[in-house]
Amino acid sequence: xxxxxxxxxxxxxxxxxxxxxxxxxxxxxxxxxxxxxxxxxxxxxxxxxxxxxxxxxxxxxxxxxxxxxxxxxxxxxxxxxxxxxxxxxxxxxxxxxxxxxxxxxxxxxxxxxxxxxxxxxxxxxxxxxxxxxxxxxxxxxxxxxxxxxxxxxxxxxxxxxxxxxxxxxxxxxxxxxxxxxxxxxxxxxxxxxxxxxxxxxxxxxxxxxxxxxxxxxxxxxxxxxxxxxxxxxxxxxxxxxxxxxxxxxxxxxxxxxxxxxxxxxxxxxxxxxxxxxxxxxxxxxxxxxxxxxxxxxxxxxxxxxxxxxxxxxxxxxxxxxxxxxxxxxxxxxxxxxxxxxxxxxxxxxxxxxxxxxxxxx
Amino acid sequence: xxxxxxxxxxxxxxxxxxxxxxxxxxxxxxxxxxxxxxxxxxxxxxxxxxxxxxxxxxxxxxxxxxxxxxxxxxxxxxxxxxxxxxxxxxxxxxxxxxxxxxxxxxxxxxxxxxxxxxxxxxxxxxxxxxxxxxxxxxxxxxxxxxxxxxxxxxxxxxxxxxxxxxxxxxxxxxxxxxxxxxxxxxxxxxxxxxxxxxxxxxxxxxxxxxxxxxxxxxxxxxxxxxxxxxxxxxxxxxxxxxxxxxxxxxxxxxxxxxxxxxxxxxxxxxxxxxxxxxxxxxxxxxxxxxxxxxxxxxxxxxxxxxxxxxxxxxxxxxxxxxxxxx
Numbered sequence: 001x002x003x004x005x006x007x008x009x010x011x012x013x014x015x016x017x018x019x020x021x022x023x024x025x026x027x028x029x030x031x032x033x034x035x036x037x038x039x040x041x042x043x044x045x046x047x048x049x050x051x052x053x054x055x056x057x058x059x060x061x062x063x064x065x066x067x068x069x070x071x072x073x074x075x076x077x078x079x080x081x082x083x084x085x086x087x088x089x090x091x092x093x094x095x096x097x098x099x100x101x102x103x104x105x106x107x108x109x110x111x112x113x114x115x116x117x118x119x120x121x122x123x124x125x126x127x128x129x130x131x132x133x134x135x136x137x138x139x140x141x142x143x144x145x146x147x148x149x150x151x152x153x154x155x156x157x158x159x160x161x162x163x164x165x166x167x168x169x170x171x172x173x174x175x176x177x178x179x180x181x182x183x184x185x186x187x188x189x190x191x192x193x194x195x196x197x198x199x200x201x202x203x204x205x206x207x208x209x210x211x212x213x214x215x216x217x218x219x220x221x222x223x224x225x226x227x228x229x230x231x232x233x234x235x236x237x238x239x240x241x242x243x244x245x246x247x248x249x250x251x252x253x254x255x256x257x258x259x260x261x262x263x264x265x266x267x268x269x270x271x272x273x274x275x276x277x278x279x280x281x282x283x284x285x286x287x288x289x290x291x292x293x294x295x296x297x298x299x300x301x302x303x304x305x306x307x308x309x310x311x312x313x314x315x316x317x318x319x320x321x322x323x324x325x326x327x328x329x330x331x332x333x334x335x336x337x338x339x340x341x342x343x344x345x346x347x348x349x350x351x352x353x354x355x356x357x358x359x360x361x
Numbered sequence: 362x363x364x365x366x367x368x369x370x371x372x373x374x375x376x377x378x379x380x381x382x383x384x385x386x387x388x389x390x391x392x393x394x395x396x397x398x399x400x401x402x403x404x405x406x407x408x409x410x411x412x413x414x415x416x417x418x419x420x421x422x423x424x425x426x427x428x429x430x431x432x433x434x435x436x437x438x439x440x441x442x443x444x445x446x447x448x449x450x451x452x453x454x455x456x457x458x459x460x461x462x463x464x465x466x467x468x469x470x471x472x473x474x475x476x477x478x479x480x481x482x483x484x485x486x487x488x489x490x491x492x493x494x495x496x497x498x499x500x501x502x503x504x505x506x507x508x509x510x511x512x513x514x515x516x517x518x519x520x521x522x523x524x525x526x527x528x529x530x531x532x533x534x535x536x537x538x539x540x541x542x543x544x545x546x547x548x549x550x551x552x553x554x555x556x557x558x559x560x561x562x563x564x565x566x567x568x569x570x571x572x573x574x575x576x577x578x579x580x581x582x583x584x585x586x587x588x589x590x591x592x593x594x595x596x597x598x599x600x601x602x603x604x605x606x607x608x609x610x611x612x613x614x615x616x617x618x619x620x621x622x623x624x625x626x627x628x629x630x631x632x633x634x635x636x637x638x639x640x641x642x643x644x645x646x647x648x649x650x651x652x653x654x655x656x657x658x659x660x661x662x663x664x665x666x667x668x669x670x671x672x673x674x675x676x677x678x679x680x681x682x683x684x685x686x687x
Contacts, residue, residue: 087434120467130433131466135457141423142458145430145438152386152412152436159430171450175423182418337464338503340471340526343555343602 007216012236013226017284019292027235033299039080039230040290040300041308043072046096047287048312049105050261052320056109057265061324065112066093070228070260073286074192076100077233077255081241082160084125087146089139089161092132094192097162102126105319110326116337117329137167140176140189147185147250158186158244160237166197168211174218177252181219186244188237188251189215192227194259195281199272215252227255228286260285331357364542370512371401371477371533374519375439377549379409382437385523388415389424389441398443399479399538425451425476429458432474437523442478445532446489451476452497459528460503475522475529480508481573481623482670483536485663492660493623495572496630498530499601505529505554506600510537510575514598516545517552524551534573555599557607563593566680567611569634570621571597574671578621581676590684600630605637612638616647617683621671626654648686651679 014030016022030036050069056062068075075096082088088101095108102123111118111131119131133139143161150157163173168191180187191211195202208214215222221243225232233255240251258281262269269278294300335342335350342350365373379385387402387409393416396403406414417424421442428440442448459472482491498506507522507529509515515533522529560575561582568578575596582592593611597603612618618638620631635650653671661669 089430116465117467119465120469127469130470133458135453138426138454138458141426141454142430142433144423145427145432146434147430148415148427149431149434149436171420171422172426175418175420175426178418178420179423179427183415333467337466337468339602340463345602345605 007213009210009212009216009222009224011224011226012232013229014231014235015229015289015293017228017289019289019296021293027231027238029234029238030231033294033297036290037294037299039076039234040294042076042080042100043096043230043287043290044308045312045315046072046075046099048309048316049095049099052105052316053109053112054261054265056320057112062109062113064264064266066264067261068093068095070258070281070285071192071194072096073230073290074190074227074233074255074257077230078160078162078190078237081234081237082158083241086125086158086160086241087143088129089143089146089159090130090132091136091139091162091164091167092134094132094162098126098129101129105316106322106326109320109323113323115326115329116333137163137170137172139163140167140173143187143189144176144179144185147180147187148183150186151183156245158188158241160188160190162190162192164197165191165193165195165202165205165211166200167191168214169205174214177215177218177220177250180250184247184249186247186250188240188244188253190237191252191254192257193254194257196259196263196269196273198263198267210254212252212254218252220249221251223251224254224256227257228284228289230286230290257286258284363544365512365545366539366542367509367512367515367533368399368401368538370515370545371519372403372405373545373547374516374523375402375405376408377547378520378523379405379413381549384435385437385439386413386415386431387439387441388417388428390417390419390443392416392441397441399535401441401477401533421447421450422454425454426458428474428476429454429462429472432459432472432528433462433470437473439475439477439523442476444486444490445478445480445494446492448476448478448494455498455504455528455530456501460501463527464503471526472528473526475519475531477531477533479535479538480532481534481536482660482666483573485666488662491663491666493625493655495530495532495600496624496628499630499633503527504601506532507554508532508534508572508598508600510534510572510596510598512543512545514552514558514596517550518554518598520549521551521554525554529554532572536573537576540576555602556604558596558598559593559607559611560596561592561594563591563615565591565615566617566619566683567593567595567608567615568619568621568676568680569595569597569608571600572623574621574623577671577673577676580673581680584673584677585680590680592680603633603637605641608634608638609641612642613645616645616687617680618646619651619653619676619679619683621653621676623655623670625657626652627657629654648683651683653679
């Protein structure tokens, strides 16, 4: 028998669910314990942010919200490995990575609270990132196009996109990794495989044993990592970004995690999945293992945990206040960003809306 | 000065802008070595290299989405849909991202991109190669829908489309790609978007059209002139945002309006113009508005396709009906 092609998918994990090291060759960045604490703190602030968002929604102060509970390691792992000059094209739900890149919680609240200004990220480097895409996987092609722009201009930058397990079924994802492979684009696609696309489980999305291997078909480096182990996520990202930056081509990283919450606040996951599965998901959640590891290293303890939690609460409270104090945009804002310059016809409609507004007051 | 066809004017505009602006790139299927199936990008890859004239994988969704990404990063991509009948997979990227990027980021990110597509019937092409579907784009806010109808307007409007800070659909009537030549100076002078062009002055009836049927409307105007009827011919050129003022001024003057387009009649863009005439010019009308459009059918395969297109005689008859009504 002659074989035309052969492949294998590496699975990368450094910390098990309890925080025990399962291999000795920890990546260099883990030696900087202060940095590891920083990563843990950001995972925690992401979780506090998420809880605050859900509370806001439940009390009628926010529209539909997509929770990121359980994704903290994947998100912070992605965001922390990227350089400021790189570009992020996220799906909704990737708050941990976005907060790392300077998106303010108040901006996320504004978007889900019905105000487009939430997408007008004020802080760099988020300011040059994409706002998340709502139509599934469409952002993958924006990353591919961005990567193509970097290649054309000879810039050492990388475009990173994230999609879910469901998103990896879409043509946009395949199209993006396909052109990334064909053109050796500096692009990294991270499949945050949280096992559920609303009510549809991973096994219905694909017959492939891993989602990472879809990258093999496109000619990309492909790896599956424990998406709840931030060391594994960050290491895979670091390698993928370096290869891409050096012109050695793009990557697909499948970060295996679990969606501990509902799809959104409009969803009730109890309709389609059992409690045992969720319990199993909680037993592998990402915070505990890093906390245990940091505690074992002597750089984290309950007092620090409490203090940081209090700081996060304070931060989120001030963000919530800033959000709640944000006045609704004037009605003219609906018109003003449709084109660079408002066309004469649209200007008439704008004046009509403005006149109606004045009449109503 | 050389006389050139409409398709050569497209090539000339692309070459001019690529030579003067490094951020302009062309991408699509067969646009590279082959120079496009209609030769619109002939010679560009040799001149500007494989990266700036990029043959993409054969996937319209990829072309459209990559175009959005390029544009957001400050490039000015000109994407080619090989035929308008293959543009449907591109629509999600165009409607959900290109056209609304500026709005949904409150001006932070923008998409200064052009999607070119050979458009319309009349060249004996296979199925899905002869559609008139511009009206599917005219209802998308944030987008410009532009259609040239002469070599000079192809050159000037394509330059304007590439320089425009917002996304533009640029539909090229393939039936008149090589219909005639005219002098088009390669001077980089753009024509204005968002305005109609009055191609012929008249006093009795206004013929409003765009794209390939401009030819039949001009022929109809000639035929009507022989019968003592003076027809004004307006090439809408930019469908959206619509310059209705030019149409209103003409219709108010002539009192009669015949709208001519290839696309199926019902909910075609002619319906919008007719509605606007009713809203804004009703009391100046001397006769009901006439529409000479494609029938509400799928574009027939080539043996019958000319029956679907607005013919000169149909336009003349519609104008005469309008004249007879008052």
